[in-house]
Amino acid sequence: MEYIKIFFINTALLITLAYLANLVFKHTISHASEQTKQAAWIIMAIFAGWLSSFFGYRLDDNVIFDLRYVPLIISAIAYPQPLLLILIGVSTGLLRFTFGINAAAGAGMINLSILGLICAALSPWIRRSPVSMIAKGLVVVLTVNFFNAVNIIIFGVIPFYEYVSKIMPITFPAGMALSILFALIARDFHLEHRRMLEIEQVNALLSEQTNELHKNKIILEERAKQLMLASQYKSEFLANMSHELRTPLNGIINLSELIAENDDSIDREEIQSYGSLIHRSGKDLLLLINDILDLSKVEAGKLEIVHEEVNVSELPAMLFEQFDVVAKQRGLDFTIKLEEGLPETMVSDPQRMQQILRNLLSNAFKFTHKGGVSLTVRREKRRQGAREGFWIVWEVKDTGIGIAKDKHLSIFEAFQQADGTISRQYGGTGLGLSISRDLARLIGGFITLQSQEGKGSAFSLYLPAAGQDKA
Numbered sequence: 001m002e003y004i005k006i007f008f009i010n011t012a013l014l015i016t017l018a019y020l021a022n023l024v025f026k027h028t029i030s031h032a033s034e035q036t037k038q039a040a041w042i043i044m045a046i047f048a049g050w051l052s053s054f055f056g057y058r059l060d061d062n063v064i065f066d067l068r069y070v071p072l073i074i075s076a077i078a079y080p081q082p083l084l085l086i087l088i089g090v091s092t093g094l095l096r097f098t099f100g101i102n103a104a105a106g107a108g109m110i111n112l113s114i115l116g117l118i119c120a121a122l123s124p125w126i127r128r129s130p131v132s133m134i135a136k137g138l139v140v141v142l143t144v145n146f147f148n149a150v151n152i153i154i155f156g157v158i159p160f161y162e163y164v165s166k167i168m169p170i171t172f173p174a175g176m177a178l179s180i181l182f183a184l185i186a187r188d189f190h191l192e193h194r195r196m197l198e199i200e201q202v203n204a205l206l207s208e209q210t211n212e213l214h215k216n217k218i219i220l221e222e223r224a225k226q227l228m229l230a231s232q233y234k235s236e237f238l239a240n241m242s243h244e245l246r247t248p249l250n251g252i253i254n255l256s257e258l259i260a261e262n263d264d265s266i267d268r269e270e271i272q273s274y275g276s277l278i279h280r281s282g283k284d285l286l287l288l289i290n291d292i293l294d295l296s297k298v299e300a301g302k303l304e305i306v307h308e309e310v311n312v313s314e315l316p317a318m319l320f321e322q323f324d325v326v327a328k329q330r331g332l333d334f335t336i337k338l339e340e341g342l343p344e345t346m347v348s349d350p351q352r353m354q355q356i357l358r359n360l361l362s363n364a365f366k367f368t369h370k371g372g373v374s375l376t377v378r379r380e381k382r383r384q385g386a387r388e389g390f391w392i393v394w395e396v397k398d399t400g401i402g403i404a405k406d407k408h409l410s411i412f413e414a415f416q417q418a419d420g421t422i423s424r425q426y427g428g429t430g431l432g433l434s435i436s437r438d439l440a441r442l443i444g445g446f447i448t449l450q451s452q453e454g455k456g457s458a459f460s461l462y463l464p465a466a467g468q469d470k471a
Contacts, residue, residue, distance in 0.1 A: 006057035006065065013055055014070060014182055017048050041079060042088060045071040049092035049112070053099060062104035063158060065171060068092055069115050069148055070179055076140050077183065080127050082120035089116015104157045111151040118147055141179045145172060248281035255281075292431065305442050309345045310353060312392065313338060316375055319357055323373075326365050333372030341379045346392055348463055352439045356447075357394060359432040360459045364398035371399025371456070379465060384446065391445070394461040403451040412437045412447075436461075 021044050029040055049068040056066030075088050093112030096105045122143065126136050149172050153160060158167065255274045316336045327334035357375070364373040376395045382388070403411060412433050433447075440447050444464050451457035 006055070009055055013051055014048055014067065017044070017051065018182075038079065038081075038084065041075070042084060042091075045075050045088045046091045046095065049088075050095040050098070053096060053108075059158070059167075062100060062102045063156075064096075064099065064104070064108070065167070067175060067178060067182075068096075068108075069112065069144055070182055072112070072115055072119055073137075073140055073144050073179055073183060076119040076122060076126065076144075077133070077137050080123035082123050085119040085123060086113075086116045089113055089119065092116075107152070107155040107157060110155050111148065114151055115144055115147060118143060137183045138180070141176065141183060145176050145179060148175070248285040251281040252278050252285070303439075303442065305349050305352065307347055307349060307443075310348050310350045311345055312342050312377065313344070315350065315353060315357070316377060318354070319361060319375065322358070323361050323365065327373065330365060330368075332365065332368060332370070333374075335372065335374045337374065337376045339376065339378040342377060342392070343379075343465060346463065346465055349443050352443050353394075353461075353463070356436045356439050356461055357396070359436045360396040360461070363432060364396050364400065364457070364459075368398045368400035368456075373398045380462075382462070384462070390465040391462040392465045394463070395458055396460075397456065397458040399456040402453040402455050402457055403449070404453045405451075408449050408451065411449075 025037075025040070029036055032040075048071040052066040052068040052070070053064055056064040056068070058064055069092075072085065072089055072092065076085055079085075090113045093109035093116075096108035096112070099105065119140070122140060126140070129136060149168055152158070152163060152168075156163065255278050259271060259274055316338065320334070320336050324334055361373065361375065374395075374397045376393075376397065378393050378395070380391050380393050382391055384391075437447050440461060440463075445462045448460045448462065449457065450460075
């Protein structure tokens with residue numbers, strides 16, 4: 001009966017240790033890496049085997065009967081990995097020497113090492129077999145208990161007849177029963193742990209879905225806001241367009257009507273003046289229509305780009321001739337500067353370059369009341385995205401009203417201006433910068449903006465100078 005008492009004490013100790021280990025696992029390493037969890041399991045299993053020996057039944061000064069192999073059984077079911085099981089078996093066997101170095105300790109070390117190898121041999125079957133976990137556990141319990149008895153018979157220091165007739169009839173069934181009992185209790189711990197993990201995973205998934213819904217809500221709100229703003233900008237655009245279109249159209253209709261009703265009371269000079277006004281109104285109307293057509297072509301991807309050599313010094317001269325008159329009419333300074341190191345020519349679309357620079361210069365003169373406007377052409381090395389190289393920079397700088405920092409991006413969008421009411425004072429459709437930005441992209445460049453409200457603006461058109469690095 002002493003064997004059974006000690007085995008029950010061993011089982012109680014192992015259950016207590018498993019319960020404490022479960023608590024420690026929940027509150028310390030439950031979120032640790034898999035390697036950390038395995039290391040903790042190995043340490044706990046080896047310590048549990050040593051604890052069983054410490055409270056085992058001492059037949060004499062050297063021989064100890066205990067359930068030190070039970071942690072190995074549980075390890076084979078929980079972590080069926082050969083190296084891990086061999087490590088637990090050999091380490092538990094070596095700890096037997098802490099109770100004395102003798103023949104019985106050597107037999108105990110050999111016994112646990114062999115049991116570790118047997119569990120390692122069973123581990124591939126445990127991982128791959130389709131049978132239930134209960135069936136696998138029963139096979140492991142029976143196998144380990146059987147070979148434990150066989151090893152004691154072969155390597156043990158107890159005489160064969162005494163062990164087989166007096167000890168084994170008690171220890172073998174008791175060990176089997178208590179191993180099964182502990183395995184069932186450990187299985188409950190394992191199931192509880194798995195349920196906790198599933199709950200944590202479900203909570204994490206719900207939290208992730210909640211965050212995703214919150215992000216989607218923010219995105220939808222932002223899109224709704226953008227749609228509302230787009231609707232507002234288009235409404236403003238239509239109002240501005242109706243004004244911009246009506247003004248030249250009314251002028252053309254009224255003046256042409258006066259000429260048609262000429263009853264010789266209007267002299268030739270007055271007719272020429274009317275004709276000049278009709279011509280100017282027609283040009284303004286054509287510019288508006290061209291802006292709208294260009295925007296629609298760009299958005300539809302049907303705008304044709306022609307690459308040819310462009311004279312770098314000739315284009316600024318043409319722009320100077322065109323805008324010098326505007327500068328003198330408005331009492332503004334207009335200067336053009338070509339810095340040193342520029343190539344003579346570059347490859348681009350001259351028509352689109354002129355269109356972009358005309359838009360930028362027109363805006364500069366439109367929003368500048370005093371001071372002046374300048375066009376500077378220079379060569380600059382710059383990284384843009386993954387591309388680094390030399391660029392030809394066309395910088396249009398003015399001393400006008402400037403642009404608020406929070407409007408630096410929005411003014412490049414179609415139908416938008418820095419101020420929704422700005423067109424009432426200055427005119428325009430709000431399409432010029434949007435078209436210029438898209439045209440710059442189509443010819444391989446980009447536009448940057450530096451501006452401060454009340455202190456003027458600087459728009460820079462960057463165009464690639466590929467093949468001109470020797471200049």
